[in-house]
Amino acid sequence: MNKKILTVDDSASMRQMINFTLTAAGYDVTEAVDGMDALTKMNGDPVHMIIADINMPNMDGIELTRKVRSHARYKFIPIIILTTESQGTLKQEGKAAGATGWIVKPFSPDQLVSVVKKVLS
Amino acid sequence: MNEELNRGREVFREEAYELLAELENSLLELEMAPDNKDMMERAFRAMHTLKGSSSMFGFDAIANLTHEAETVYDLVRKGKMKVAKELMDLTFRITDQIRTILGKKDDSGLKDNSAADDIIRSFQAFLSNAGLGVSHPSAGSEIQAKRESPISLECSQKDSGSEVSGSKVTYRIHFRPYQDIFLKGFNPLPMLNEISKLGRCTLIAHADSIPDLEHIDPEMCYTCWDVILTTSEGINPIKDAFIFIEDNCELNITSLDKSGSFDSEEAHKQLRNIILEKGDLTEDIAKDLIAKRQIINTPKSAVKEIHLTDNTQQETGSTKGNQLEVSSIRVAAHKLDKLVNLVGELVTVQARLSQSATFSDNPEMLLIAEEIERLTDELRDSTMNIRLVPIGTIFNRFRRLVRDLSNELGKEVEFITEGSDTELDKNVIEKLNDPLIHIIRNSIDHGIEPPDIRMNNAKQRAGMLHLAAEYSGASVLIRIRDDGAGLDLQKIRRDAVENGLIKEESQLTERDIFSIIFSPGFSTSEEVTKVSGRGVGLDIVKRSIDALRGTVDIDSKRGTGTTITLKIPLTLAIIEGLLLKVGNNQYIVPLSAVEECIELRRGDMTNAYERHMIQVRGKIIPYIRLREFFYTDGNPPDIEQIVITEVNGKRIGLAVDHVIGEHQTVIKSLGRFYRDIDLVSGATILGDGKVAIILNIPKIIEYTESEEMNRFAGHV
Numbered sequence: 001m002n003k004k005i006l007t008v009d010d011s012a013s014m015r016q017m018i019n020f021t022l023t024a025a026g027y028d029v030t031e032a033v034d035g036m037d038a039l040t041k042m043n044g045d046p047v048h049m050i051i052a053d054i055n056m057p058n059m060d061g062i063e064l065t066r067k068v069r070s071h072a073r074y075k076f077i078p079i080i081i082l083t084t085e086s087q088g089t090l091k092q093e094g095k096a097a098g099a100t101g102w103i104v105k106p107f108s109p110d111q112l113v114s115v116v117k118k119v120l121s
Numbered sequence: 122m123n124e125e126l127n128r129g130r131e132v133f134r135e136e137a138y139e140l141l142a143e144l145e146n147s148l149l150e151l152e153m154a155p156d157n158k159d160m161m162e163r164a165f166r167a168m169h170t171l172k173g174s175s176s177m178f179g180f181d182a183i184a185n186l187t188h189e190a191e192t193v194y195d196l197v198r199k200g201k202m203k204v205a206k207e208l209m210d211l212t213f214r215i216t217d218q219i220r221t222i223l224g225k226k227d228d229s230g231l232k233d234n235s236a237a238d239d240i241i242r243s244f245q246a247f248l249s250n251a252g253l254g255v256s257h258p259s260a261g262s263e264i265q266a267k268r269e270s271p272i273s274l275e276c277s278q279k280d281s282g283s284e285v286s287g288s289k290v291t292y293r294i295h296f297r298p299y300q301d302i303f304l305k306g307f308n309p310l311p312m313l314n315e316i317s318k319l320g321r322c323t324l325i326a327h328a329d330s331i332p333d334l335e336h337i338d339p340e341m342c343y344t345c346w347d348v349i350l351t352t353s354e355g356i357n358p359i360k361d362a363f364i365f366i367e368d369n370c371e372l373n374i375t376s377l378d379k380s381g382s383f384d385s386e387e388a389h390k391q392l393r394n395i396i397l398e399k400g401d402l403t404e405d406i407a408k409d410l411i412a413k414r415q416i417i418n419t420p421k422s423a424v425k426e427i428h429l430t431d432n433t434q435q436e437t438g439s440t441k442g443n444q445l446e447v448s449s450i451r452v453a454a455h456k457l458d459k460l461v462n463l464v465g466e467l468v469t470v471q472a473r474l475s476q477s478a479t480f481s482d483n484p485e486m487l488l489i490a491e492e493i494e495r496l497t498d499e500l501r502d503s504t505m506n507i508r509l510v511p512i513g514t515i516f517n518r519f520r521r522l523v524r525d526l527s528n529e530l531g532k533e534v535e536f537i538t539e540g541s542d543t544e545l546d547k548n549v550i551e552k553l554n555d556p557l558i559h560i561i562r563n564s565i566d567h568g569i570e571p572p573d574i575r576m577n578n579a580k581q582r583a584g585m586l587h588l589a590a591e592y593s594g595a596s597v598l599i600r601i602r603d604d605g606a607g608l609d610l611q612k613i614r615r616d617a618v619e620n621g622l623i624k625e626e627s628q629l630t631e632r633d634i635f636s637i638i639f640s641p642g643f644s645t646s647e648e649v650t651k652v653s654g655r656g657v658g659l660d661i662v663k664r665s666i667d668a669l670r671g672t673v674d675i676d677s678k679r680g681t682g683t684t685i686t687l688k689i690p691l692t693l694a695i696i697e698g699l700l701l702k703v704g705n706n707q708y709i710v711p712l713s714a715v716e717e718c719i720e721l722r723r724g725d726m727t728n729a730y731e732r733h734m735i736q737v738r739g740k741i742i743p744y745i746r747l748r749e750f751f752y753t754d755g756n757p758p759d760i761e762q763i764v765i766t767e768v769n770g771k772r773i774g775l776a777v778d779h780v781i782g783e784h785q786t787v788i789k790s791l792g793r794f795y796r797d798i799d800l801v802s803g804a805t806i807l808g809d810g811k812v813a814i815i816l817n818i819p820k821i822i823e824y825t826e827s828e829e830m831n832r833f834a835g836h837v
Contacts, residue, residue, distance in 0.1 A: 010166075011174045012451065013133035020129065055169050069304065076340075078306035084173045100306035101365030106176035106184075119365065121311045 035059025069098035297345035320352030465787035472808035513541030568605030698786035744774030
């Protein structure tokens with residue numbers, strides 16, 4: 001079975017780009033529009049990894065990370081956060097919340113795949 | 122990959138337009154209520170998403186623009202600056218420029234263009250004028266820097282160039298992850314995998330910290346690793362492999378030699394000594410290691426075990442059910458159109474089924490047909506419902522228009538919208554955009570007076586423009602009301618006579634005169650302004666609304682204002698119709714236009730001296746005989762039927778042979794050949810497979826009037 005990756009972003013184009021890239025690389029991809037939506041979608045089939053934007057309505061990526069880490073089923077899965085800021089503050093906040101890694105926008109499809117390979121066995 | 126990028130760009134364009142609209146709306150709200158924190162956040166988030174996505178899809182110019190805006194609005198958000206008109210104007214220049222870039226289909230707008238640079242310069246000038254000239258790196262250089270590095274993870278830039286790539290170097294990597302790394306989602310194995318792909322690699326796992334089974338915590342990582350790697354890639358890929366975990370582990374990378382001669386027996390001994398000296402390995406393990414490499418694998422499987430326990434834990438955790446559902450989904454418009462078409466076909470087939478069931482004398486069949494009818498009706502209604510979107514989506518666009526126009530014309534206008542949650546068919550709403558723009562332009566340009574004149578006339582300084590939508594039966598009424606100067610009856614009349622639209626001596630009601638302004642080639646504006654009054658204008662409104670089978674109504678009082686009312690049917694694809702029969706031909710009239718049906722006897726006609734007039738409850742109503750209108754062969758029945766319709770406030774009858782009854786009419790266009798025939802608005806397929814023509818009553822009346830007029834003129 002392919003590994004399932006949940007991409008969480010309020011931008012449809014970002015979700016599509018991530019979806020295309022990772023599907024082409026052989027992963028199953030599910031999309032969620034914000035943190036709330038992501039938590040709902042995680043109640044279904046198990047998710048093996050999360051790629052989440054930080055800035056989202058309803059529930060942002062950092063809050064989502066915190067929620068996922070407190071979830072017995074998901075506390076070990078890799079969570080990658082997407083940042084536009086190159087400043088470290090949000091990244092640090094994400095790390096403190098339990099994020100595994102981060103990707104700085106803009107990134108190329110190859111970079112995305114290499115990061116996923118890095119954290120997902 | 123390229124095709125994907127292109128598809129991604131399409132989605133991005135669509136999304137960018139939405140984000141721009143969102144941004145502009147929240148900015149306009151902010152202008153009115155600068156302290157609205159919520160709006161500020163919305164505006165900021167829209168900018169931020171736009172910046173992130175645009176840079177992803179290579180729209181660097183957009184990324185640069187939004188970056189500038191973001192910097193300024195960050196100051197606003199932090200309370201260091203107020204939202205003022207000048208800033209708004211600049212921001213709108215940015216959104217306009219972004220639209221221009223997005224509008225270029227050939228992707229030529231991807232790279233920086235001078236217009237964008239211009240705006241950025243004015244933004245920076247604005248900042249330094251405001252005394253807040255914060256020096257910041259521009260997004261451009263930031264992005265550029267990222268593009269150049271092979272992997273955008275920042276670390277790769279750190280110490281590049283110190284090693285000459287190409288020559289083989291051997292590194293010793295000591296990697297001891299903190300025990301709690303699983304809780305951050307780390308798995309050391311993929312990282313070690315990545316390392317092992319870089320070159321010739323020897324992996325040594327230290328299992329000695331793993332406690333006894335009874336003391337083991339399956340959520341902890343007890344293993345640490347030593348890696349001996351000979352690679353020609355330099356040190357950066359190694360650092361990259363550990364980039365995420367570097368704060369959560371002890372990591373030590375040392376270069377052992379630069380000769381690449383590690384393979385020799387000599388070097389092995391040398392290495393063993395180093396390791397032994399450091400105390401990381403005992404003599405026994407080192408011997409074992411050199412003897413058989415299997416030992417490397419054992420601790421690896423230990424880690425796997427730990428991982429297996431993770432999985433079991435995950436399984437047990439799967440308890441919560443699906444509680445929340447997705448609130449909305451996005452569907453491509455053409456899929457929806459297809460669905461509507463299919464429902465249309467279904468309605469047609471269902472009509473056939475009902476018809477043959479009625480004649481089949483089979484009660485079972487009749488029951489099924491009724492069931493299907495009920496389901497089809499529901500399906501039709503819900504399908505039509507899907508296509509309905511709130512009219513507010515276009516209302517919001519007009520805010521911007523009103524703001525720009527009033528600035529340009531030096532007028533003050535307060536724009537009020539009402540009923541923006543009124544829903545209309547998506548296609549209808551799109552087609553309403555242009556007519557409404559025209560009307561609003563006219564109201565601001567001709568209707569609302571400049572502030573000083575308003576003050577003199579004891580009016581509020583700012584003019585009021587009211588845009589409201591509401592349901593009215595199967596239609597939606599859209600009212601555009603201003604409290605401006607109103608229409609000048611005399612002047613319209615004079616101009617219309619000058620333009621040859623009416624005759625000097627014509628007797629016209631107030632309403633007739635008002636409706637002249639919708640005639641082609643009419644303009645009362647004394648001087649042609651940039652905004653409106655080029656003689657092309659309101660007639661386009663009339664034509665577009667006609668095309669939607671809607672009506673335009675105008676009411677005005679000199680000095681107090683003008684109200685224009687558009688009446689638009691809720692949907693375009695399926696209407697309730699009245700099926701009529703003349704000879705062997707069948708026609709459909711929209712039921713919404715029908716007032717009543719009465720009988721027409723032979724005697725009534727002779728009583729009226731063969732004039733097409735009939736008296737209904739004391740009122741005389743003219744009628745058109747469709748039999749004559751369409752030159753139908755054969756004789757009419759003794760008792761004909763007259764369907765009385767009301768169009769534009771006039772009651773006109775249509776004489777037909779039979780009125781068959783109500784019919785769910787799926788409107789089909791007649792194709793290119795018949796495009797210019799405006800007497801019919803389409804056709805529909807009946808239950809028995811025959812085609813019925815849908816009549817465009819206003820046009821038929823118009824046509825008959827002009828025919829009669831010509832005949833009358835010919836006689837004289």
